[in-house]
Amino acid sequence: MKVCEIFASIQGESSFAGYPCVFVRLTGCNLRCSYCDTAYAYNEGTDIELSEILEKVKPYGIKLIEVTGGEPLLQKESYGLIERLLEEGFQVLLETNGSISVENVDQRVSVILDIKTPSSSMSNRMFMKNLDLVSKKDDVKFVLGSREDYEWVKDVMEKHGFSERTNILLSPVFGSLDPAMLARWMVKDGIQARLNLQLHRYIFGSNRRGV
């Protein structure tokens, strides 16, 4: 399978934020979000056997692994990778861009399901039935760039009624939407969601991969 990069850092964008985590970033993405900060993952990468990936992740000595992208589910081998990581005793997170069904993802995985808001220009590409599949072990993550996005999120939450079943994270686009402003909107509305900052960026800066 084609792997863009493997590195260890602090998990920054989910309910697991703050934990040391090994990231396996797979190459390729079917979306083109306006704020994309990982465009290098569209094409950059090397073909690596599954066994080699395991050899690379094990020496970190970290039990939490995130399979991400790009869009990791574009490569059918990602399912085998996830299964193997679970067999090896890793706790596995899968961050997916919301455009592909997560129905066949192993139930032991915590899915971080991105739902793209209007300012990404990709909200019409979302596979919304995924919202029926998530549970408390998963996160639904909205990245917001504007007040319009916030109103859209509230509408989606109301229409799809998944607030009680899963964790909902609202993440402001770094450098675009003031987190303090988003926090005020959330408090005013008493919204059933958690403010999520891109922790790794606040610690290490915008462009750094790993620590």
Ligand code: SF4
């Ligand atoms: S889904 Fe992720 S990798 Fe793909 S374009 Fe959007 S932000 Fe970039």
